[in-house]
Amino acid sequence: MTSDPRFGIELYDAPAGPQRIGDATGTLVGHVWSLDAERLAVRDDGRVVLVDPGGRNPLELNRDLPALREFLAAFGRYYAGDRPAAPAPMTKAEARERLAALQRGDAAPAVPAPTPVPRETRLAALRAELAAADEKALAAGSWWSRVLDEVAARR
Structure with a gap:
């Protein structure tokens, strides 16, 4: 099961069988927060x-399941910018050199911290990624447009 804790979305590894989805049929592919809450389904039209x-009461999210996965991945990348950047990995030779310097009593050279990406830059990149994946899903009043508005309003 794939999950996204920011939205409570859990996608099933194996979709559930067909069922009635409003005036159409479809396949359950996940849920939001819990099994007895809202569910995600792929209609027969995709x-x-x-x-x-x-x-x-179907509310359209994305044109297809790959677009939904792209949206979740794009939000994951956006939120990854909330965390401090990980230090750059060292090669074995660099690690040995630093260890030898420490054993000699030499001070280790300062490792420059990566420059954080400003929130507005990350937000612009998120908007561009989402529009490229499924622009219609961002239409005014849509579920994703409301989520994006909430993200943009947070400071």
Whole structure:
């Protein structure tokens, strides 16, 4: 199961069988927060929708499942910028050299910290990635547009 804790979205490894999704049929592919809450389904036409536990009131999320996965990955990259950047990995030779210097009592040279990417830059990149993946999913009033508005409003 693939999950995204920021949105509570869990995608199943093996989709559940076909069921009625509003006025169409589809396959359950995940849920939001818990099994008895909203569910994610792929309709027969390929669109991903969010439905209530009874399979009613479909709200379109993405044009297809790969687009939904791209959205989740793009948000993951955006939120990764919230954390400090990991130090650059060292080669074995560099590690040996630094260890030898420490054993000799030499001070280790300062490792420059990576320059953080400003939030506005990350937000612009997120918007571009989402639009490239499924621009229609960002239409005014859509589920994703509201999520994006909330992300943009946080400081």
